[in-house]
Amino acid sequence: MDQSVTRMHVPHSHVTFDDGIVLECGTTLQRLTVAYRTYGTLNADRSNAILVCHALTGDQYVAERHPVTGKPGWWEAVVGPGRPIDTDRFFVICQNVLGGCMGSTGPLSYRENPDGTQTDEPWGTDFPPVTIRDMVRAQKRLVDHLGIKRLFAVLGGSMGGMQALQWAALYPDQVFAALPIATASYHSAQNIAFHEVGRQAIFADPDWRNGRYWESGLIPARGLAVARMCAHITYLSEEALTRKFGRRLQNAPKDSTEAINLFGDMFEVESYLRHQGSAFVQRFDANSYLTITRAMDYFDLAADFGGDLAMAFKGARTRFLLASFTSDWLFPTSQSRAIARALNRAGANVSFVEFPTDKGHDAFLLDEPDFHRALAGFLRGCAIHAGLQRL
Amino acid sequence: MDQSVTRMHVPHSHVTFDDGIVLECGTTLQRLTVAYRTYGTLNADRSNAILVCHALTGDQYVAERHPVTGKPGWWEAVVGPGRPIDTDRFFVICQNVLGGCMGSTGPLSYRENPDGTQTDEPWGTDFPPVTIRDMVRAQKRLVDHLGIKRLFAVLGGSMGGMQALQWAALYPDQVFAALPIATASYHSAQNIAFHEVGRQAIFADPDWRNGRYWESGLIPARGLAVARMCAHITYLSEEALTRKFGRRLQNAPKDSTEAINLFGDMFEVESYLRHQGSAFVQRFDANSYLTITRAMDYFDLAADFGGDLAMAFKGARTRFLLASFTSDWLFPTSQSRAIARALNRAGANVSFVEFPTDKGHDAFLLDEPDFHRALAGFLRGCAIHAGLQRL
Incomplete structure (x- = not known):
């Protein structure tokens, strides 16, 4: 070894x-x-x-x-x-x-x-x-x-x-x-459908570059994060989301350029999902995500x-x-x-x-x-x- | 009038x-x-x-x-x-x-x-x-x-x-x-979470341009399509997806650059979702999608x-x-x-x-x-x- x-x-x-x-x-x-x-x-x-x-x-x-x-x-x-x-x-x-x-x-x-x-x-x-x-x-x-x-x-x-x-x-x-x-x-079929949303989110990220992202030194972080966010909801139950976050609001980060934050606040569940997405892309490869979701779909x-x-x-x-x-x-x-x-x-x-x-x-x-x-x-x-x- | x-x-x-x-x-x-x-x-x-x-x-x-x-x-x-x-x-x-x-x-x-x-x-x-x-x-x-x-x-x-x-x-x-x-x-909380995935998919599309996409003449079509695909799954039931599509495969389009099609085939449910996504962006505005999903979340x-x-x-x-x-x-x-x-x-x-x-x-x-x-x-x-x- x-x-x-x-x-x-x-x-x-x-x-x-x-x-x-x-x-x-x-x-x-x-x-x-x-x-x-x-x-x-x-x-x-x-x-x-x-x-x-x-x-x-x-x-x-x-x-x-x-x-x-x-x-x-x-x-x-x-x-x-x-x-x-x-x-x-x-x-x-x-x-x-x-x-x-x-x-x-x-x-x-x-x-x-x-x-x-x-x-x-x-x-x-x-x-x-x-x-x-x-x-x-x-x-x-x-x-x-x-x-x-x-x-x-x-x-x-x-x-x-x-x-x-x-x-x-x-x-x-x-x-x-x-x-x-x-x-x-x-x-x-429903599980395949959720996987497909994640894959399409990765494909939609221009940094994915048809899978050759190593050439640019960038990773398709935004697409992979969206894929993770969508999948993460399916890993939890409605009850758990309600118990953990309900409809509680928190202040939105001031430096964000995202329109939704113009409202001045965001739901805690949104903040949680964003964190799940951004943490995931630090440790996981987008092409592996495509390969493994496909393996599951074919099972x-x-x-x-x-x-x-x-x-x-x-x-x-x-x-x-x-x-x-x-x-x-x-x-x-x-x-x-x-x-x-x-x-x-x-x-x-x-x-x-x-x-x-x-x-x-x-x-x-x-x-x-x-x-x-x-x-x-x-x-x-x-x-x-x-x-x-x-x- | x-x-x-x-x-x-x-x-x-x-x-x-x-x-x-x-x-x-x-x-x-x-x-x-x-x-x-x-x-x-x-x-x-x-x-x-x-x-x-x-x-x-x-x-x-x-x-x-x-x-x-x-x-x-x-x-x-x-x-x-x-x-x-x-x-x-x-x-x-x-x-x-x-x-x-x-x-x-x-x-x-x-x-x-x-x-x-x-x-x-x-x-x-x-x-x-x-x-x-x-x-x-x-x-x-x-x-x-x-x-x-x-x-x-x-x-x-x-x-x-x-x-x-x-x-x-x-x-x-x-x-x-x-x-x-x-x-x-x-x-x-679960519904807010699904909306947030859709919004993040729009934000992740570089054609969204912080919402000022009219300046480029392009629309954030890929992001909006992913948002629609994710939402569309929530509009259906697992039973309906299974009844309509199950695990049936069809040939993938030959001219696609998307990696998943290298497998040579795709599930019918994937094709259906992609169609839902691409049809939607022809008739709906991404910024309206952000505004209206937020109105629902706040209700x-x-x-x-x-x-x-x-x-x-x-x-x-x-x-x-x-x-x-x-x-x-x-x-x-x-x-x-x-x-x-x-x-x-x-x-x-x-x-x-x-x-x-x-x-x-x-x-x-x-x-x-x-x-x-x-x-x-x-x-x-x-x-x-x-x-x-x-x-």
């Missing part, structure tokens, strides 16, 4: 596979780099590994300070010593997804020539389209590289849950337990199995915990319930819990004690069944 | 009041122009007038071909001879709202100097902020001008419903019946009455019909129910119907026979009570 520097000027732990990967779209990447972090210790028989899969704008920094933002890891509430995913017991792996912008091969990586030699400019929008299955296959390479024959568990929320489902479908014998959280087996696990989701899990011995949140309207409970029904039809071992919360889709990232207790309890039970440890 | 030409190069029937209007923000407009259309015939005692209030992106062309798009009027399903709002019986008035872009005073109008003389450039973003109450007061001027002492009914959906509520609160003795449809007595009728919505309707003799639609998540039934409760507390005469539909907020504009029957029936009953006609 060595260090490299991405275009975002941060070194990431990574491994490069020089035999590359053939993507679902048919394109071959001659080299595959996967950036990742691990927490805890792999036990002697390598049976205590948990793969955490991140969501659209997440990354491998699950349980430690983020090297760009300086903020805590995105799932420190869940992963760490004594946490529901206890790093004193488990060896936790998280990999930046294929197509991401935190060190794994993606639009920021150097483009390859058709003969496999490397150019000195990024792929940008010439980066081939990737799918959730491609992401999972890239993760499998890392898991193999670490000498792990079977993952004790694969889990994640949102797009991370799509990956957990794909893992269970693709490598059923190598996943003891799968925990798809706040997710779906396909991306809905339809049943379609790979003749339209019958149960067939994806036929004969699976993996133990499943499905979790959804009452106020999540982006990946509503009905989507998790459909997965649970398919798993039941497949005769799989499945638990399904819907957690009451007003926090919307974001609930899976936040302080939800019942959810955390359920995670810990499920993993404890699985550990006993796996003969992993006495509890 | 004479004709004028807006910056959108379409003549609109209008009337100008040379004594102007003092806005809620304190600014005086020295002249007030209101563009409007009427349908049907005002009866001898001027008792059969119905004011239809349009929504955010609507206009006065309710029941006739639109002069810019050439499409049918936006409510031809409801307003016309033999329709639920029967123009063989009623005299229907619809006025482009103050702040609009179809002939009424708004950001496209010539800016006034402080001394009241007119400049030769548009207001643009210097147009003062207007409120729903300002819009209603501008409508009242037209109603007075037409010699109508009491409106038989005021109705509208969405922002039109806000106006109907404001009419009933502001001029209780001059509104026999009010029909606020798919609306709310205040704009919620909070109870706040004008010490926070108690019932006080807005105290002693009202107006008959109310509230209508909501099951799949409308932008103005959900809970908002209409809250209005109904306030009206009940105020001792008002109120009917409230929730219509089952999968069409979302847009249902009020679409073919909803039960809704149309309820409108017609309610108006028939009111006509009897008003002694308007024998039926």
Whole structure:
């Protein structure tokens, strides 16, 4: 494992596979780099590994300070010593997804020539389209590289849950337990529509320059911020927005050139969204955003199995915990319930819990004690069944 | 009544009041122009007038071909001879709202100097902020001008419903019946958030030029299109999007420079949204969009009455019909129910119907026979009570 520097000027732990990967779209990447972090210790028989899969704008920094933002890891509430995913017991792996912008091969990586030699400019929008299955296959390479024959568990929320489902479908014998959280087996028309608004906002930014923004030294910050703002609303619930901000006003910044501030004040929720937008563009690459939103849009696990989701899990011995949140309207409970029904039809071992919360889709990232207790309890039970440890 | 030409190069029937209007923000407009259309015939005692209030992106062309798009009027399903709002019986008035872009005073109008003389450039973003109450007061001027002492009914959906509520609160003795449809007595944090995304998309478009886009001859078409796309999703339901488009793919246009099309295909829902965006910018002014979204955001009728919505309707003799639609998540039934409760507390005469539909907020504009029957029936009953006609 060595260090490299991405275009975002941060070194990431990574491994490069020089035999590359053939993507679902048919394109071959001659080299595959996967950036990742691990927490805890792999036990002697390598049976205590948990793969955490991140969501659209997440990354491998699950349980430690983020090297760009300086903020805590995105799932420190869940992963760490004594946490529901206890790093004193488990060896936790998280990999930046294929197509991401935190060190794994993606639009920021150097483009390859058709003969496999490397150019000195990024792929940008010439980066081939990737799918959730491609992401999972890239993760499998890392898991193999670490000498792990079977993952004790694969889990994640949102797009991370799509990956957990794909893992269970693709490598059923190598996943003891799968925990798809706040997710779906396909991306809905409404979800595709919201992603498309974000993409169009990026395309509309002249600094995007048809994806070749590195040539100007600028990034399409305004378009990417609008994309983030729109997406962010879908991560929250109406109740949460009302509870947090309601209709409260605050003074608008005096130096703004934006017309709306001529009114002299702005709603707190507007200020919050603007902050979300401007913070996001500091850490995320616009072309990665295009690539990964597309991967989510294309996800339809049943379609790979003749339209019958149960067939994806036929004969699976993996133990499943499905979790959804009452106020999540982006990946509503009905989507998790459909997965649970398919798993039941497949005769799989499945638990399904819907957690009451007003926090919307974001609930899976936040302080939800019942959810955390359920995670810990499920993993404890699985550990006993796996003969992993006495509890 | 004479004709004028807006910056959108379409003549609109209008009337100008040379004594102007003092806005809620304190600014005086020295002249007030209101563009409007009427349908049907005002009866001898001027008792059969119905004011239809349009929504955010609507206009006065309710029941006739639109002069810019050439499409049918936006409510031809409801307003016309033999329709639920029967123009063989009623005299229907619809006025482009103050702040609009179809002939009424708004950001496209010539800016006034402080001394009241007119400049030769548009207001643009210097147009003062207007409120729903300002819009209603501008409508009242037209109603007075037409010699109508009491409106038989005021109705509208969405922002039109806000106006109907404001009419009933502001001029209780001059509104026999009010029909606020798919609306709310205040704009919620989530709704403000979606509006803010649209505004930021406009601000992000360099062709917006801090609102002075007339100087370049260009309009901020891409930003405004993104705003429309985002808003359009909120007008539909997830069910409607799934029913209409699902996950169906179509070929992407070959000549597009947009990266996403490099995938070779696109989802139908994306194509539909892009069309909605590009069609919208042909007929709507970006600065009007900023002004009117802000008016909606500021709407909070109870706040004008010490926070108690019932006080807005105290002693009202107006008959109310509230209508909501099951799949409308932008103005959900809970908002209409809250209005109904306030009206009940105020001792008002109120009917409230929730219509089952999968069409979302847009249902009020679409073919909803039960809704149309309820409108017609309610108006028939009111006509009897008003002694308007024998039926």
